[in-house]
Amino acid sequence: MHGMNSPTVHPAQRIVDLGFGFILSGALSSVAELGVADKLVQGPRSAASLAEELGVHAQAxxxxLRLLASVEVFSEDAAGLFSLTPAAEYLRSDAPGSLRAAVRMLTQRIFWAPTGEMVDTVRTGQTPFDRIFGKPFFDYLHHDPAQGAVFHQGMSSLSDMENGAIAASYDFTGLSSVVDVGGGHGGFLIEVLKLAPQVRGVLFDHGQVLAGARIAQAGFSQRCALEEGDFFQAVPKGAEAYVLKRILHDWNDETCVRILRNCREAMAEGGRVLVLDTVIPPGNAPHGGKVLDVMMLASLPGRERTEEDFRKLFAQAGLKLSRILPTPSALSITEAVAA
Incomplete structure (x- = not known):
């Protein structure tokens, strides 16, 4: 496998490398699942000694590990001992910004299996998810708590990498109230509360998700309420800002308009809706949103959107696009106000 992004790769080799991409995903998935990186914190070890401790097959x-070492995840020395690399550090459970849970989520069967049937999706425009798993994506996660936990922990892990930088990209200091709609465990709202001492927050999500909320352990119980509910029905009333972070990209346009309209109806006079999703730019340049978009295509009814797409959604919900702010992450902050 040559360096995936190296400009010296022959075009034919690039096609072959891309074709093999799922092998790397599978290898990464297995070591994240087994927790291999945690066992290397004390220093280099042989695959045999790791296998013995983990109860797995040594040669396998x-x-x-040999494959992953070729792409700078772990490295093998002349004596056959494997050690952590800067990339492998992120697979440790306790490393700052750990991505172990994120890798487990990204390579979960809920994404993996439908991706293997991409040609059917391109033929029909429909995800095979319901056929493979017997029910739609979020219903399935709701009914399989183990898979649901992997998903929500993975989302938190992925989000922790970006939350601080995204929150700092918007001036929350002039606001008194912020509702994080479908805000998960509260990672983003915690960053907002840190940056803007006068904000009172509401973390709004399903009860089983709020059970994992981190608001109290972050010390913000006094300034932030947890509220159970369903954003398809209604959202908490009277706030100045409604945050939709990685929410709209999960749903088709019609459903998005319903969610946005609920925010429009609930928000205080002069309020705003902040959509935190990727905004796909024109042109051929690589963009995280383009990868995420096809992941959505495979498993969910949603998609990533362009500026024009957001403009249209807002218009149907009685809102208008006021500005788009870039952030250091792949996500942008797309702000809408009352039309």
Whole structure:
């Protein structure tokens, strides 16, 4: 496998490398699942000694680690001992900004299996998810708590990498109240509360998600309420800002308009809706949103959107696009106000 992004890769080799991409995903998935990186914190070890401790097959583990070492995740020395690399550090459970849970989520069967049937999706425009798993994406997660936990922990892990930088990209200091709609465990809202001492927050989500909320342990119980509910029905009333972070991209246009309209009806006079999703730019340049968009295509009814797409959604919900602010992450802050 040549360096995936190296400009010297022959075009034919690029096609072959891309074709093999799922092998790397599978290898990464297996070591994240097994927690291999945690076992290397004390120093280099052989695959055999790791395999013995983990209760797995030594030669199989060696072969997977050898592949990952070729792409700078782990490295093998002349004595056959594997050690952590800067990239492998992120697979440790306790590393700052750990991505172990994120990798487990991204390579979960809920994404993996439908992606393997992409040609059907392109033929029909429909995800095979319901056929493979027996029910739509979020219903399935709701009914399989183990898969649901992997998903929500993974989302929190992925979000922790970006939350601080995104919150700092918007001036929340002039606001008194912010509702994080479908805000999960509260990672983003915590960053807003840190940056803007006068904000009172509401973390709004399903009860089983709020059970994992981190508001109290972050010390913000006094300034932030947890509220259970369903954003398809209604959202908490009277706030100045409604945050929809990685929410709209999960749903088709019609459903998005319903969610946005609920925010429009609930918000205080002069309020705003902040959509935190990727905004796909024109042109051929690589963009995280383009990858995410096809992941959505495979497993969910949603998609990533362009500026024009957001303009249209807002108009149907009685809102208008006021500005789009870039952030250091792949997400942008798309602000809408009353039309």
């Amino acid at each position: 583990l060696y072969r997977v």
